[in-house]
Each structure stands twice: as C-alpha cells, then as structure tokens.
Amino acid sequence: MTPTVGRPPSRSRWSDLGRPPLNAALLRSALVWPDSLWTRLEVTESTGSTNADLVGAAREGRATAGTVLIAEEQTAGRGRLGRSWSAPPRSGLFFSVLLEPEPDVPGDHWGWLPLLAGVATASALSRAAGVDTALKWPNDLLVRVDGEERKAGGILAERTETYDGTRAVVLGVGLNVSLRADELPVPQAGSLALAGAANLDRDPLLRAVLRSLADWYSRWADSGGDPAISGIQSAYAAGCATLGRRVRALLPGEQELTGEASALDGEGRLVVVTDDGARHPVAAADIVHLREA
Template structure:
C-alpha cells in the first residue's frame, strides 16, 4: 500500500502487510524511535482490544495503526489524557469522512455512529515511562456480514467519501498531531489546551444512563454527568445519588426508562 500523505505527518513511518500487534512492535522498539513514530499493518494476527480481548478483522478491511507519543515536559500524571486525545482525533476523522452524518466519542475512546462501533483505541505505557503507544483500529471496507457483531459498522456502510487507506489515515494523523501539539505546548494541561472542553463537547456518553463495569466486575449504574480534570468519567450513582468517578472500566450505554 502507498501511504505517501500519511508518512509525511510522522517522524518515521512503517507499513507491514502483517504483524502480531503494531502496539507490541512499537513498544519493543520505543527506545530507538522518536516522538510520533507510526506503524501500520494490513493485518494483525494478535491484535488486542481493551481488557485483553482479541481483535481480528479480514485482511485489508480495516486500518490498524499505532503511534508512539513521547511528550516532552509533560508529567506522566497527565498521560491519562492521551487515550481520550486519540479518541477525539479519530472521532473528528470519522466525522470528516462521513459528513454530513456525525460520529460521537464513547468514553474513553471508542467512536460510534448511531450507537454502532466503528473504531476503538488501545493505549499502552512504554516500559521506561517516557510515553505511550496509541493503537487504533478503524473499520473501513467491511460489509455487515464481515463484522463480528451487529452493533458494529464501517466507513463503507456509513457512505464515507473515500475508503482509500492513505487518505483515511491522514485524516486521523492530522487531527491527532494538531491536538497533541497543543496538549504538549500546554505541558499536558487539558483545560488550557482546550482538550477537556472538546472531549466533553463530542462525547456521546455525557447525559446518558450508563453501566460502568469496573475492574473485578463490579457494576455501577448511573448518569454520566461530566469529565473531570484528570479525564475520569463522572457518574451520578442511581443507588446513592453520590458522585462516582470512573478512571478505568467498560462503559455500556443504556436506554432511559
């Protein structure tokens, strides 16, 4: 595949027809790579989603990309915003591609179109704590029969203006780079950089009744009422009326009674 446009947005760029996981590859070589190094695969045979779920798709039907972010002068305590930043970038890319239809961000970093998942992001800290590898998968050319669940969709099914992988990837990398540069310029301050406001504005989870499945499979029901300064989702618990911050967990959008 030709990725001439996308390669121009990266500090270094590599495409491989197949690999186990682009995240694993970048993490293994993170010490030798520079900030905003990008790796793309035509197929992943050991791709992972959140909570270690397997993530596979027919070869050539999806975009698999990982980006190494090594933010200078940003404390590691602010790295929790990077997955949300990546999800926001992907949400904007998808919205560009399917306009006038719109996508939305499902906290923390899934992208939905009419409550159907089109993209997911998996972020992993590099061993020396110098940065984060952001892995993203985007359904591009699948028909409905190719998708593993009914609640998934693809750019093709949403009538995207282009399915050409370089153009699709360049949209994502362009938004990611713009948001990331502003975040780094503000030393990881999500408020000063405008990141927190943008995530809240484009997050379809806000004002929804949700179920939060926490580590250990504890479940909390409530209304998502906001996102705090560290990127946590703020729930108003149904059982107690108390505010409950979610730093990590699976969020399920529920219908209102």
C-alpha cells in the same frame, strides 16, 4: 540501513482491486517532513499487533518518537482488557504511534492521551469521510448504522520506556472502514461503509487522522498536558455520546455502578451520579449505555 519495525508488503499492490493497499511512499511525503511530529512511517503487510511491535521496537532502540507503524492486517490486535480486534486484510486502518511527552508534562495528565486520540480521530473522520463519529468513554468510536449505535473503532494506549529509559506511550488506533455486514466480528460492530461514509479511500483517511492527531497532541503538549487549556476536555465532552446517558459501569473486581454519566473530571475520569445522588469518579470500567441521550 534504517531498521524496520515490521515486515514490508510482499504481495502485488493490485492483488485486490476492491481493497487496494496503502501507498507508503505518498503517505511519507505527506506526513514525514522537517518539524512534523511524525519522523518515520512504515507500512507492514501483516503483523500480530502494531502496538506490541512498536512497544518492543521502542524498548530495543529500533523506533524513536514520532514513529508510525501501520498494518494492512492485524492477526492479534488488542483492545482494552485484552480483548481481540480482527478484520479482513486492507479493510480498515490499524496503526500505532510512538510519543514521548516532555518531562514537564505530569504523569497524571497522560490519561488524557487516549481521549485526545479519540477527539482527533472523530474530528478527522467527520471531515474526510463525511460521517458523524461519536465517542463512547473511554476509547470507543461509534457510528450509526440503520439508526443504531455501532462500534467502528477503538483506541489503546500503553505506557512504556525507550531503550535509554525515556518515558513514552504507544497509541494504537483500529478503525473498520470497508467491512460489510457479513464480515463484522460481532453483530454489534460497525464500519464507515455501513454508516454510509462518502469516502472509503484509506490513504486520505489516514492522512487526515494523523494530521489531526499531530495537531491535538501539539496543543496538549504545549499546554503542559493541561486538558482545559489545550481544549481537549471540552472537545471530548462535546463529542461524547456517553455524557448525559444513563449507564452501567462494570468496574474491576466484578463491581458495578448504575446512574447518569454526568461529567468528565480533570483527570479524564467519568463521573457517574447514582440514584442516591452520590458522585463516583470512574477511572477504568466497561460502560454500557442504557438509554439515548
């Protein structure tokens, strides 16, 4: 028997007609097939964090490359810098995937994977949900609600090793789909519903995102992880709401920079040009948008 990486759904699939559960069998038939990047797909009713579950399963040999773990609810979802991510059950898409880049992909190109996931998710949502989704460096998904930018999703990448020592990465995506204004975790958050999305059916949205992610990952892997050859660098720049903006970069160690976000360098770092004309490549920071592009 194939071991599972989460608990199977136990409640009736009709217990909440307003937010029906995902159809795991149909998702598998659409996404898991020979030569697909996705080799296994599991839907669990509730878990603390799909990223934590999948990292643990990979280390213990219970998950292999191409595994997709989806939760109807996350009770301890994590964002960057250890921040929590929570939402009502079945109100969004909360999933993680396990990837094992080939040995010929240099480790310094792995930093593009969360940016790649952002490009894949934003482009899929534009098509499948009919809503414009912008990218805030490094890993936030933005929508517009009443003319205001709101964070509707985020991406978290964690490097790990499998049980046999193979290098791997777990990419996690959290996306608010049907959240109403009174359900938002913070007033600055958003959702596809609040942004006026034409489609809130999570099954086709998830299929679109995973297909887009497989396509962009294949381009990246086939190019040896090169962001320019694969098109990731230009695609991210085209969809990035941060570039061209005046920003405040809150750096580790309680330091900060203020200036214009002018470019992405070859390692995926944000180049901030301060008022004295100095260029500062930023690898890790909280970015605050100070004005519109």
